[in-house]
Amino acid sequence: MRSAITVSLxxxxxxxxxxxxxGLADACEKASALGFDAIEIFPPNAEALDxxxxxxxxxxxxxxxAAVGTGGGWVVNKxxxxxxxxxxxxxxxxxxxxxxxxxxxxxxxxxxxxxxGRAEGGVAREQALGWLGEALDxxxxxxxxxxxxxxxxxxxxxETNLFNRVGDTADWLRTLRTKNVRVLADLFHMNIxxxxxxxxxRDAGDLIGHVHFADSNRRAIGLGHTDIARVHAAxxxxxxxxxxxxxxxxxxxxxxxxRATMRSFQKLTR
Ligand code: LER
Ligand code: MN
Numbered sequence: 001m002r003s004a005i006t007v008s009l010x011x012x013x014x015x016x017x018x019x020x021x022x023g024l025a026d027a028c029e030k031a032s033a034l035g036f037d038a039i040e041i042f043p044p045n046a047e048a049l050d051x052x053x054x055x056x057x058x059x060x061x062x063x064x065x066a067a068v069g070t071g072g073g074w075v076v077n078k079x080x081x082x083x084x085x086x087x088x089x090x091x092x093x094x095x096x097x098x099x100x101x102x103x104x105x106x107x108x109x110x111x112x113x114x115x116x117g118r119a120e121g122g123v124a125r126e127q128a129l130g131w132l133g134e135a136l137d138x139x140x141x142x143x144x145x146x147x148x149x150x151x152x153x154x155x156x157x158x159e160t161n162l163f164n165r166v167g168d169t170a171d172w173l174r175t176l177r178t179k180n181v182r183v184l185a186d187l188f189h190m191n192i193x194x195x196x197x198x199x200x201x202r203d204a205g206d207l208i209g210h211v212h213f214a215d216s217n218r219r220a221i222g223l224g225h226t227d228i229a230r231v232h233a234a235x236x237x238x239x240x241x242x243x244x245x246x247x248x249x250x251x252x253x254x255x256x257x258x259r260a261t262m263r264s265f266q267k268l269t270r
Contacts, residue, residue: 001235003265004038004066004213004245005031005258009048013075017188017218017247018042019254019261024057030255032061034262040245042069044076046098051105058106066243067151067210068103070096071114080117081135082128082162092117093135097142104146109209111184112139113153118160128162133176140178151210153184156192164193166200170207182209186247191216191226198227198234205238213244213261219251220260232268244268 007027008018020027024041031039043049049068058064073079079092092115103110116132119125136152143150152173154163163169166183173181185208190197201208215224221244222228246261 001241001269002037002066002243003035003262004040004243005036005261006040006042006245006247008042010042010044010072010075013042013072016075017214017249019246019248019250019258021250021254024054028057028061028063030258032063034258036063036262038064038066038243038245040066040069040243040247042071043099044072045095046102049102049106051102054106065103065106065108066245067108067111068099068106069111069113070099071111074114074117080115081112082117082119082123082131084121084123089131089135093139096139100139100143100148100150101146104143104148109143109148109151109182111151111153111210112136113155113184114159116152116155116160116162118162120161125161129172132162136173136181137176137178140176140180144178144180149180149182149209151184152181153186153212154189154193155186156189159189164189166190166194166204166208170204173207183207184210184212186212186214187221187226187231188212188214188216188218188247191224198230201231201234202237208235208238208240208242210242211235211240211244212247213265214246214248218249220246220248220257221264222260228264228268
């Protein structure tokens with residue numbers, strides 16, 4: 001397993017669970033100095049990512065990109081794949097497609113989190129899941145053509161009413177035509193929703209494609225009450241060799257959160 005840490009390029013996401021907020025150069029410098037393998041980027045849109053400049057920074061700091069988030073489309077524009085308005089659903093899908101394309105050029109998968117939306121405003125859950133499934137079939141195959149998986153993230157009940165648990169998500173993904181969508185297991189959401197996070201990971205097996213490495217209180221692993229040794233043993237057991245990516249609040253400050261994450265990562269993986 002490899003270590004990663006998040007950087008937000010979206011000022012409107014202030015207060016959100018990202019460690020670094022002062023641009024990619026600053027994030028790369030700090031991540032590299034602390035020994036991280038990769039950064040996970042939360043951009044406002046695909047166009048904001050200057051591929052040549054990012055490749056240069058990555059080479060300079062010996063980092064890779066773990067994943068690229070799409071939630072900027074929700075935070076900035078309030079677009080979702082399950083919006084009642086068809087024109088907005090289309091904008092959401094094209095926004096995500098463009099991020100999948102730039103992420104692939106950086107060697108990384110894109111993440112569908114907040115842009116899944118929720119069943120609301122007269123949209124029944126069944127209808128929302130129909131639209132979501134169609135979008136995942138399309139976007140999953142777009143990612144496959146570029147040689148990357150597409151990551152779908154179940155969120156806790158306060159953020160969506162579509163899928164809250166890893167097991168339900170995995171069961172539903174198996175019904176889709178595309179076989180190229182993997183589950184993002186965010187340990188913060190799982191602490192709220194799962195009876196047993198380690199068991200949920202074991203049951204999902206090779207459908208787990210990415211991990212958000214966050215403690216029960218969304219602080220760095222080690223600063224809450226999640227039994228991370230059990231979770232790590234479950235990931236080991238399923239042969240997970242992806243990233244443990246710190247999508248956490250920068251508390252008490254970014255530097256301390258990053259250091260605590262690296263300390264926990266090293267303790268688990270040495
Ligand atoms: C995104 O990865 C996520 O976990 C959501 O809670 C949005 O912040
Ligand atoms: Mn997450």
